[in-house]
Amino acid sequence: MTPPPPPPPPQSAIRYISDCLIKPRRLPPHSSRPLHLAPWELVLLSVHYIQKGLLFPLPPRCLDRPAFILSFLEKLRRSLSSALSHFYPLAGRLATLRQTDPPLHAVFVDCSNSPGARFIHAAALNVSVADILRPTYVPSIVQSFFDHNWAVNHDGHSLSLLSAQVTELADGIFIGLSMNHVIGDGTSFWLFFNSWSEIFQAQERGEDDVVQLSRPPVLTRWFPENHPGPISLPYADDPSSFHPQYQVPDLRERVFHFSADAIAGLKAEANRQCGTTKISSFQSLTALVWRCITRARCVPLGQVTSCQMLSNNRARLDPPSRRNTLGTRSQC
Structure with a gap:
């Protein structure tokens, strides 16, 4: 029998080495103006940051x-500063504009207050x-x-609004990027x-x-x-009101990958069962995920339940939206 894998290392295994703020190398003249947020972006104020990372082995x-x-690390900092020249709102902070006459309570991106993006070096x-x-x-x-x-x-x-953490591993490097979901x-x-990778390679x-x-x-x-x-x-800008008011359960994460053949x-099976040829790959996959989630919830028969899944709909708009927009206007 194959022995079970060792337990995951404890959270305390990580050690923080350095921390700094990276500012844009250059700023366009209009960067001093506030960046007002669209309705769909304001809806996301209570949502978590986007977090994705890349895992690399050390060079052989x-x-x-x-x-x-x-x-x-020095090359990453230099290229990040150049990347922020193009994506300068990511170096700013959110701010709230308050006035009584006329009544106004608006959250926007303060691009002139630009402390920079955070850059962290850590080790595990x-x-x-x-x-x-x-x-x-x-x-x-x-x-x-x-x-x-x-x-x-x-x-x-x-x-x-943007934070990059570079974590050294025993035989690799993990680059974790956190971006405020209101911005993109x-x-x-x-x-x-x-774009950051493109600039890194160009430099x-x-x-x-x-x-x-x-x-x-x-x-x-x-x-x-x-x-x-x-x-x-239409409500007070109370920071506590944007945080979940419930105890977060102890959940485990798992990543699923569907090959082209599996899709x-x-x-083919979805169309066969429904006697049609109109069901798309996207529809068949989301239907499978939805059925699996419903089974896992074990809800009583007859109880109404729902599930929300986000997907990019830029190409489905008429006319199609530009795919290089830094924002959230085309997400459903």
């Missing part, structure tokens, strides 16, 4: 690890790449690889991450510090007709 011939890490040298990838469920220590774990977007009044959705998040080739991106972001917001903003909130099989 990394003979001088301290020198490699030191050089790598008793954790290996296999410790992260091998278990069926995501080890709890992975939560410590993200700076703003459990923060909600309203916390962006005091917390950085999943597509915007990966646009920034990929490795010796190009200028502020690189011209192949897909520059669009920072303009959409507002309802005849209402250009700012949009006044094709789901689609």
